[in-house]
Amino acid sequence: MAAVPVPPPPLLASHAAVRAAASAVSRSRRGRLTGDHPPQVAALRRGDWVKLICGASFEDAADVRNLSLVYTLAGVDCIDCAADASVVGAVNEGIDVAASIIPAIQRPWVMVSVNDDCRDLHFRKAEFDPEECPPDCSKPCEKVCPADAISLGHIMVDEHTQSDGKLKGGVLTERCYGCGRCLPVCPYEKIRAVSYVRDPANTSKLLKRNDVDAIEIHTTGKETDTFHALWNSLSESIDNVKLVAVSLPDIGESTIDFMNALYAIMEPHLQGYNLWQLDGRPMSGDIGRGATKETISFSVRMASVSKRPPGFYQLAGGTNSYTIDCLKKADLFQSMTFPGTAISETTISQQALIGGIAYGGYARKIVGRTLHKLPSQFSHARLEDHPDHLLEALQEALSLVGPVKGYPALRSVS
Ligand code: SF4
Ligand code: SF4
CATH class of the missing domain: 3.20.20.70 (Aldolase class I)
Structure with missing residues (x-):
């Protein structure tokens, strides 16, 4: 029995413009001498x-x-x-x-x-304990981070008044690349840098x-x-x-x-x-x-x-x-x-x-x-x-x- 042709993955069918751009790159590079x-x-x-x-x-x-x-x-x-x-x-x-x-x-x-x-x-990561942060902090650390590595929300503490309680979240370790921009902006000096060696x-x-x-x-x-x-x-x-x-x-x-x-x-x-x-x-x-x-x-x-x-x-x-x-x-x-x-x-x-x-x-x-x-x-x-x-x-x-x-x-x- 003849083999049934396997269709290309859907992504290949939907990428004409991507293929056109990347193929031009590929052709341009193949034309160069490499010795x-x-x-x-x-x-x-x-x-x-x-x-x-x-x-x-x-x-x-x-x-x-x-x-x-x-x-x-x-x-x-x-x-x-x-x-x-x-x-x-x-x-x-x-x-x-x-x-x-x-x-x-x-x-x-x-x-x-x-x-x-x-x-x-x-080779360092920022770190802080959000529970130590004042709940009314305007969170400049979150805004300054270029990697979206800081994410903070509030824990509701009073179910009757719905008032804001402590902060939760903190540094998303895998996204932090150690740029250090959050360190000086914290008005309460809560953020520290932890260095490491591979x-x-x-x-x-x-x-x-x-x-x-x-x-x-x-x-x-x-x-x-x-x-x-x-x-x-x-x-x-x-x-x-x-x-x-x-x-x-x-x-x-x-x-x-x-x-x-x-x-x-x-x-x-x-x-x-x-x-x-x-x-x-x-x-x-x-x-x-x-x-x-x-x-x-x-x-x-x-x-x-x-x-x-x-x-x-x-x-x-x-x-x-x-x-x-x-x-x-x-x-x-x-x-x-x-x-x-x-x-x-x-x-x-x-x-x-x-x-x-x-x-x-x-x-x-x-x-x-x-x-x-x-x-x-x-x-x-x-x-x-x-x-x-x-x-x-x-x-x-x-x-x-x-x-x-x-x-x-x-x-x-x-
Ligand atoms: S060190 Fe840089 S990347 Fe890491 S959390 Fe602070 S601002 Fe974000
Ligand atoms: S700026 Fe400092 S105190 Fe404010 S949320 Fe960020 S780490 Fe906490």
Whole structure:
């Protein structure tokens, strides 16, 4: 008996506009030369790598899944997420859904983020006991949180007068990514930040999964001992990843020496590629234009130094829609020589001085605007079940990814 053809899943039938937009992205990317390199590395070499940062502490699996779906369709090279098995699963599920819509799509690398000590701001959670809050507090903490991670309501205490009693709710731990904005706004100083370090044993297990491609180690730039200890504890699993990234802040004059010291620690066990994430103003990209200045000045300084350690360099921390123009103004967008350097004085590098840009809070904000438009009963919906919203979210994502990637074919997509 002839096999009965299996119909495509309903989502494929209802996504013509999404497929049109994402197919144009996919075609544009396939036309680029990659040489012998994986496409992600070719992007770093050209200077058009884009990474989505879901958040080192952001663990809302439903949101992570939808973000991963949208930004995979938009053509990012890498998705960076919390080093947690369920979050990694959510990222891969989002990528799988994107691949079900565009079978030829290039899967982004999946990166897990860890820290070498508890002083890195990305690895903390806000916490407070709502029962300690005065019932008449105007709850500025709830309003200032960019992640909708604080939710407060009242417990009714008197059934006759219906008067308001204590507050209930508090911080939704899985959504808090440690930005710290709620801490100073509490007039009663009820909120505290609780820092943590990712367990290296769990990280090692994640690195051995075949759906994890890269690791990012956040370091504060204060000492190398903690980095060394973490690196040693990952030595049996680090060979499994294709890319090792180190995220660090600008620590002034000693930055280059510090980076070279880290590179010396890594080099004996570094099998794949390495990348330096220049973390300007952490977790601030959604604030506005000024937030991107620090990562731009950090990148200008790093690009000008000849003694910088090997590896790719990428911007983060305060990145948003203004970053690409600022990088172009600094003559560093896809540039292989430092601006103003005479060609005769230098050898043209085989790769861009700045490999690309990572977007975090801003990337989440622009897609979050669409997610918020879903009726409340769908707040944790699978975005592919709402094609109009998926298309709108994809267009938002393309407005950020497109200028870096230079997607000319997408100008006509609406
Ligand atoms: S630290 Fe940031 S993300 Fe976490 S609850 Fe406070 S404002 Fe929200
Ligand atoms: S601002 Fe402070 S006191 Fe007021 S609800 Fe928030 S945590 Fe409680």
